[in-house]
Amino acid sequence: MLPILLLSAAGFSVLTTEFMIVGLIPGIAHDLNVSTPRVGLLVTLFALTVATFGPFLTAYFARFERKRLFVSILMLFGLSNLLAATASSLWILGIARLIPALGLPVFWALASETAVDIAGVEHAGRAMAKITFGIVCATVFGIPLSTLMADAWGWRSAFAVLAGLSIMKGLLLIQFLPKVPPLRAESSLIQQVKILRTPATLGHVLLSVLVFCGMFTAYTYLADILERLAGFSGQWVGWSLMAFGAVGLIGNTLGGKAVDRHPLIASMVFCFFLAGGMIALIPSIHSSFGLAVAMGVWGITQAALFLVSHVRVMKIAPQAPAFAASLNISGCNIGIGLGALVGGRVIDTAGLGSVSYVASGFILTAIFLAALLMLAPDNRLTPAQS
Template sequence: MLLPILLLAAAGFTVLTTEFVIVGLLPGIARDLEVSVSQAGLLVTLFAFTVACFGPFLTAWAARFERKRLFVGILLVFAASNALAAMADNLYVMGVARLIPALGLPVFWALASETAVDIVGPAYAGRAISKISFGVVCATVFGIPVGTLIGDALGWRAAFAVLALLALAKALLLYVYLPRTPRHNQATSLLGQFGILRSRLLQGHVLLSVLVFSGMFTAYTYLADMLERLAGFDGALVGWCLMGFGAVGLIGNSLGGRAVDRHPLKASAAFCALMMVGMIAVVPAIHTVYGLGLALAIWGMTQAALFLVSHVRLIKAAPQAPAFAASLNIAGANLGIGLGAVIGGRVIDTLGLANLGYAAAILIGLSVLLALGLMSPRLQPATS
């Protein structure tokens, strides 16, 4: 049963790369579509806000469908939308190409882990979910930078064309090799699940995800632009930098997994504090090889750790409804991603590209304060 799990992880790689590959392609997209980088950054916002607004509802609605058909259908939609992106001749067509897959991403991620457990059985649930999550890490380590390198060598349209072919190929593989799994009993209504939001502690956890991802993507959305314009790197070197940024995320993913089991909120505060250091140090160190490398390494490691920490933190905060809590984290994180892209664009237009790291660090600093506040003994009974 290992092959179906690995195929789901590979599909997850394509799904996540589709969302985030645009980070490394923004400068080229902006030039070709004759818009500013901050305007092109709104494509990130559109994708993220769509996930945030519709994710929990679409997941609850789609849970009634047989998983194999659902996942194959989602990947076919991703193939079509990436093909449309490759042919887009203006920002509006590109917006449609980004809107469509955003509707499928939360459905895939909220149900893929559940399906993996159905395939292998509860006794091997942890191993199955860890393999699915590895697709997220690989999207950061390989998907985004390789997409950037393809974009530099062949144009940004080629990167989306490759993603379209990958999505189509993985849809065919899932159709052949993914076993059918039973549909789950949907006895608990979506409104009933929303009852967990009465917990002040859970509300705080969702807000924390929004803040953390807002801070991350205020700067990360425009990292390729920072490396091009401030450091003077060409597209190929930017791609290698993004690959290094993602590679150190493997360390962060491991450290985050260990830390979150001990204390989720302390882990969030600690990694956020370290991330502030990396973000603030990038611009002052932009012209020194070792200084820039260290700053990006700290930033990349902590960012990967916080992806995992935030996901597990929400699940642990609502053990009575872990799947719904996970969907709330997906929604909150993508709301933060969208807000971060908007905030970053405004900072570029008003204060300049060199101030992105400082603006992002302010939001991450607020995240540290909120994480510490959520440790208050007055809020803890809400977890019972």
């Protein structure tokens, strides 16, 4: 299990790099003298870069020896975060965000494939739960601690610390990760692309787009909601985001068990409760108990859907799991980018308090799509796949 645990630890740095900006948006906007929605576009830039280049980069780099590849990606993340820490404008910060966006889909797709191959496809959910533990830790510790650091020492300190952690973990992989060759003979790009002809594959990726669009329409601006609507200080925002991520440990466990039984039903159930948590957020904003319950439900289901969405697509295309994973990563990041864009537009037109309601609309649409996939016999996951 050591290789999976090392990859999980590396995944913490990789995913923290993508998502920690959620807690830094208010500070960056103030320091660089730009609006909150403009800083939110950095989330869109990162996500759409992943979506555009992810599948092709993954298909190309899948032929490389894994240890060297993973170490190179972590060093790349370290240098890009160092650039972000010294950025003097939104443009330079955008470049610093663009660079790691090229490495994230390669790492995430191939690390996922490695874990599933080690555990076996019948235990894909449990294997992915170990890998996605790094993601959950990114939300439990990475995003909240970066928010607390930003409040105490400025947002640049968060990028600087993450740069050091990324480089340190790259060195640890050099020391302790054994050489891991490609775990199967990689098929040609043309053969991998053939899975796009399967309606079920496209349907499952579209489902991920909708789910993540809903998530990040609201989650991108959660720190702003807590600061401006709930009246929390920067320190309380950090602790609130940590609690939000901590309950995600529950969702990660529940998702890992549920997805091996029936991926689509798991998606629908978690989406239903996610929409409920989002809808309840604003009416409960001034009630400590109500806000805690709404954020708790949201945090548990969001963490579960990270894992469920990923395994769901890998299981629908077992003949090309790494390419399927990269397609799903692209779909998720299209959703993330669109969500940040939609959320910023909602703030400009209808106000910050409307964001969670619009987000829940996307989630409810995802439930409807999942029901359609279940009703179409050709699109169902067969018992052999699930």
